[in-house]
Structures are given as structure tokens and as C-alpha cells.
Amino acid sequence: LYAEGQRRYVESLSPYARQFVGQVPKPVFERIEGLAPAVAIEQRSTGSTPRSTVGTLTEMYDFFRVLAARLGVMHCPDCSVPLGVQTVDESVDRILSVPEGSRLLLLAPVELKVGQTPESFLAGLKAAGFVRLRIDGTTYRIDQNPPLNRKRKNRLEIVIDRITAKPSERSRIAQSVEAAFEAGSGTMLVARAVDDGHGNPLAEADWPVEVHSRFLACPACGQGFRPLEPREFSFNSPLGWCEVCDGLGTRTGVEHQALVRDASLSLFEGALELWPDLSQPLSRAMLEALCTATGLPGDVPLNELSGLQQRVLFEGTGERWIPVPRLTASDGAGSRLPAKTPPASKPEAQAEGAHALKPEAQAEGAHASKPEAQAEGNR
Numbered sequence: 001l002y003a004e005g006q007r008r009y010v011e012s013l014s015p016y017a018r019q020f021v022g023q024v025p026k027p028v029f030e031r032i033e034g035l036a037p038a039v040a041i042e043q044r045s046t047g048s049t050p051r052s053t054v055g056t057l058t059e060m061y062d063f064f065r066v067l068a069a070r071l072g073v074m075h076c077p078d079c080s081v082p083l084g085v086q087t088v089d090e091s092v093d094r095i096l097s098v099p100e101g102s103r104l105l106l107l108a109p110v111e112l113k114v115g116q117t118p119e120s121f122l123a124g125l126k127a128a129g130f131v132r133l134r135i136d137g138t139t140y141r142i143d144q145n146p147p148l149n150r151k152r153k154n155r156l157e158i159v160i161d162r163i164t165a166k167p168s169e170r171s172r173i174a175q176s177v178e179a180a181f182e183a184g185s186g187t188m189l190v191a192r193a194v195d196d197g198h199g200n201p202l203a204e205a206d207w208p209v210e211v212h213s214r215f216l217a218c219p220a221c222g223q224g225f226r227p228l229e230p231r232e233f234s235f236n237s238p239l240g241w242c243e244v245c246d247g248l249g250t251r252t253g254v255e256h257q258a259l260v261r262d263a264s265l266s267l268f269e270g271a272l273e274l275w276p277d278l279s280q281p282l283s284r285a286m287l288e289a290l291c292t293a294t295g296l297p298g299d300v301p302l303n304e305l306s307g308l309q310q311r312v313l314f315e316g317t318g319e320r321w322i323p324v325p326r327l328t329a330s331d332g333a334g335s336r337l338p339a340k341t342p343p344a345s346k347p348e349a350q351a352e353g354a355h356a357l358k359p360e361a362q363a364e365g366a367h368a369s370k371p372e373a374q375a376e377g378n379r
């Protein structure tokens, strides 16, 4: 049964996937009925990237993504209730809930169809009577050759109406909402002109945008959602991957426990594995300077420090510089040496010098190196 199940399963795969799954000879039966294909793959290391999983190798992952995106029931991430339809009236209520007098753009998201040229797309909009198009957050008049690039994937929205949020405008707003849902296949975006909090108007591209939906709206909080796409279920797409590990499933960082020598000791007694250790005057001076500058008590056992104090100790205080007093010649160390916090918490930081003192910089570096990994890792 196992052999026949696997044989049928392997038959359903593409030639590419088949090479990874061993061929099984046909069993010696004339006929086997009612047997569901079984998923059985040998466990072995193919020496590939963490982006390669049983799901990607067998290509089942592609089908699951489509299944989830097309047949899944969307829920509101804030209220955990299934999304449902929203009437135009409810949408208008939401629009009018912003401060009265706000200037709003009612937008219908659109896309170039496969094979459609920007010229024919714009001509189509013009023929339908639309005047303005928003491209990546900036509004252009359609008759003034807006910068549409077919190679770049622009975010395109038809400007259906420019309105002022006033109850007296209700019927006009309702008409425009209906038109926006019509043009946007059930999705409408509302961009609101705001200032930076000091009276300076923000650039249009920075205006907050609210999603409204005819069919995918939360019955509890009212917010709308765009239909999900398969790539939003992919850990190989920035749209779908976990933001903490970028879809790799693992993450490099510092394990706090590895830095602690004995949590029942205080910092001055040597609770942490420091390099060099506290018998070195410079190391001692840096720890003392850190305690003075941050208010960390150096004489309290490590396991009695508060959560906040532990955070300062292990995660640092950002970009703040902490001066370490000049050591005298008898201390056996050099001149004044500014150290970034927390010198105590990052042995590897000290070993590698300035580069490692910036955890953010490392994080960015890791990100920057990702794209190649994706490209090759998709299988």
C-alpha cells in the first residue's frame, strides 16, 4: 500500500520534483481501489537553504498558498471575527467619523491587466470619464502623461472624488463611494490630508490611507481588507514572511544565558562573563562607568535586578555614549576611552570592535544579504 501510495503521489509531481523523490516500482497487484495518495518522502539533507522545505521541494506549498488565499475565510486580525459585507451607508459613516472638515481622497485601487500597455490603460480611464490617477501615493492628471512604468509595479489608484468630510455632503459622498467600489472591484481606499502635528501639511505620499471593503469588512470594528493573495502566504515574499526572521525560521542573536557566569552574584562580583574580566582595571572602569551612567546597581545580585535594569544591561541604551574616566598609569591602561553601552553585555562586541557596537547595523547587514538567498532558495 505504501509503495502504491507513493507511486501515485510521485506521478502527480512535476519532473523537477520527481528527481528528489525516489521511484518506487509498481506493486505486483492487478488492482487497488479506494487508495488515497500518501505523502512519503525520505528524510535527508539536500544541502540547501533554510528556504527549502518539504513543502517547497514537493511543490505542495504552492497549492497550499492558493488554497489558503482563495478558499480561506478571512478574519479581522484585531477582533478575530470573520469578515463580512459592508453597506455603502456603513462606509459613509466611517468616512464621516474623521474630524469634520478633513480633506479626503476616495480612491479605487486598479492594476494594469496582463499585456496591457500604459497607453491603453490610461486611454481606458479617460474614456470612462476619470480625470486623476494616483501613482505610488501621488496624484496626477491623466491627460498630462503620468509617469507609468510597466516594468516597475506601481501602486495605482483612480481618484474617484476629492471630498471634505461634512455631514451635509452625505449624499454626494455616498454616490462617490458607490462609484469607487464599482471601479475598485469592491475595495476603496480613503486617503486623508493631514499635517505633521505642527501645522505643516504632509506630502500626499505620507497621508494615512484607510481600506474600505464591500465584501471583506469587519463587522465589529468596521475596517476593510483587500483580498489576500497567494504570495501573502509565502515565506519567500516580503509580503508573507515573518518579520522577525524574514521567513528563515531561525534568527541569530545573543543568548543571554551564555553571557551570565552566575546570576546570584552582583555585577561587581563578576555575575557576567566579561572580556577581559574584572581583574583588568579597564574592564572594571567600564563597568563602573556603565553603572554610574545608567543607574544600574553594581552590588545587587543579577537575578534581583528589575526587568528594566536587565533590559538596559542586555540590550543597551541605544546610541548613547558613556565616558570612562581616564585611568592612571599605575592602572596599567591607556587614556580616556569612550565606550558605548553596554560593554558588559556583549563580549563579541568588544572582540570585534566598533562594528559590533551597533546591533542595528548588524541587523541591516543581515537584511541586505537576503535577496540572493531568496533567489536561489526558492526550491
Ligand SMILES: [Zn+2]
Binding pocket: 076, 077, 078, 079, 080, 218, 219, 220, 221, 222, 223
Ligand atoms: Zn475588527
Ligand SMILES: [Zn+2]
Binding pocket: 242, 243, 244, 245, 246, 247, 248, 249, 250
Ligand atoms: Zn519568524
